[in-house]
């Protein structure tokens with residue numbers, strides 16, 4: 001099977017559930033607090049491995065007690081961890097508040113993720129047999145940029161999820177095989193407001209015009225939009241579910257889509273599979289804890 005490599009963040013998520021979000025200056029009681037392994041990179045790796053892919057993680061954890069728990073969580077879900085490094089200091093951490101509607105606020109503390117250098121990556125990554133490398137925006141941009149260039153030279157597809165949102169330099173866009181963004185990220189990258197399929201089409205066209213081969217824009221309850229440089233365009237509808245916690249829905253979508261593509265599924269079918277995986281994730285609390293297996297995704301699609 002063709003391999004996936006995820007190079008990105010690994011966080012401990014400290015999640016408090018509340019009725020409504022507090023206003024600035026207000027103190028409220030939480031309904032409970034839990035610790036969940038998370039991080040956009042690690043979540044995408046777990047989603048890919050859970051959906052059946054051969055997936056390895058490249059990242060860094062701290063020498064604090066969370067570091068071991070975070071590596072164990074990846075390993076338990078079938079992710080290769082031999083290239084997860086340990087760094088002096090704390091692991092990455094995300095302080096998350098989830099309200100009754102399942103929406104969240106996330107405050108990130110980068111910890112060891114911020115210490116992952118291009119030298120670290122160069123020392124551990126081998127591109128032989130790799131189908132695609134998945135990148136996000138929770139490690140230093142310099143490291144991400146190095147990976148983009150190195151993977152391109154080796155002929156490996158680069159899939160970039162620029163989350164949390166930040167602009168992508170114009171000279172980098174032609175090096176991206178697939179850009180996967182939500183409405184906000186699409187707006188930051190394209191400079192165009194995105195709120196539905198028509199505006200997603202315009203934003204995708206602008207990004208493709210600047211050299212990216214494939215653009216996927218997730219639109220929440222409106223599903224997702226796909227466009228490519230060959231002129232193909234379509235939307236895939238969302239599944240209707242009652243949200244409990246939307247954390248890691250986007251990560252699950254990306255990991256499951258990548259897994260389906262490495263298996264040779266057609267784009268539309270792979271996007272339906274990813275949409276189902278993300279729908280299941282929002283019905284459960286936590287990041288990695290909420291990510292479904294391939295069997296669960298298939299059962300949900302066939303229901």
Ligand code: RIB
Nearest residue numbers: 011038039040094248287
């Ligand atoms: O995308 C969800 C993730 O964002 C959380 O798991 C948290 O760690 C932050 O990185």
